[in-house]
Amino acid sequence: MKKLLSLLTMLLIGLAAVTATVAKTPATYVVASAQGGETFTHQDAGVQFQLPKGWKAKPDGEVITVSSADDALQVVFWVPDENTFEAAVKELDKELGKTIKNMKPEGKPSEDTLNGMPHYGQTGTGEVNGATIVWSVDVLGAKKPLMILTFAAPNLFEKNSDAYERLLSSIKKI
Numbered sequence: 001m002k003k004l005l006s007l008l009t010m011l012l013i014g015l016a017a018v019t020a021t022v023a024k025t026p027a028t029y030v031v032a033s034a035q036g037g038e039t040f041t042h043q044d045a046g047v048q049f050q051l052p053k054g055w056k057a058k059p060d061g062e063v064i065t066v067s068s069a070d071d072a073l074q075v076v077f078w079v080p081d082e083n084t085f086e087a088a089v090k091e092l093d094k095e096l097g098k099t100i101k102n103m104k105p106e107g108k109p110s111e112d113t114l115n116g117m118p119h120y121g122q123t124g125t126g127e128v129n130g131a132t133i134v135w136s137v138d139v140l141g142a143k144k145p146l147m148i149l150t151f152a153a154p155n156l157f158e159k160n161s162d163a164y165e166r167l168l169s170s171i172k173k174i
Contacts, residue, residue, distance in 0.1 A: 047143075134153070
């Protein structure tokens with residue numbers, strides 16, 4: 001979890017810079033797609049997803065960091081230390097609070113299914129290093145729980161929302 005928090009902090013610092021100016025792993029592999037995007041498989045979580053065309057991904061151990069073509073929206077996929085969906089959801093707020101300050105959730109969390117997997121989702125706003133961000137977090141009950149943290153500057157989140165929805169809807173259990 002410390003490695004993840006360090007990665008999130010670095011990504012959020014990078015996001016602040018983007019806002020101001022507006023690896024092969026054993027657990028992950030890539031398959032080229034005929035539609036121009038790439039399909040990533042996270043073996044530990046037991047899921048596969050397709051990047052929207054032009055988006056980039058950087059696997060690093062059990063963490064896969066995905067960014068929009070303009071680097072304005074960041075999405076981090078990881079398998080947490082918790083072994084159950086419920087435990088992962090319970091631990092989530094505490095861990096996010098270490099990086100995102102003044103967290104303000106919007107509405108109540110959603111609990112439903114995504115492509116046959118239990119799904120917990122929450123959105124909100126907060127601050128990282130003084131910059132306001134919009135964040136979204138999703139937890140999927142796959143082979144192992146999968147955390148998906150998404151963040152961007154408020155106006156940049158909207159700009160990438162269609163491609164982001166395609167990314168989320170492409171997540172499938174393998």
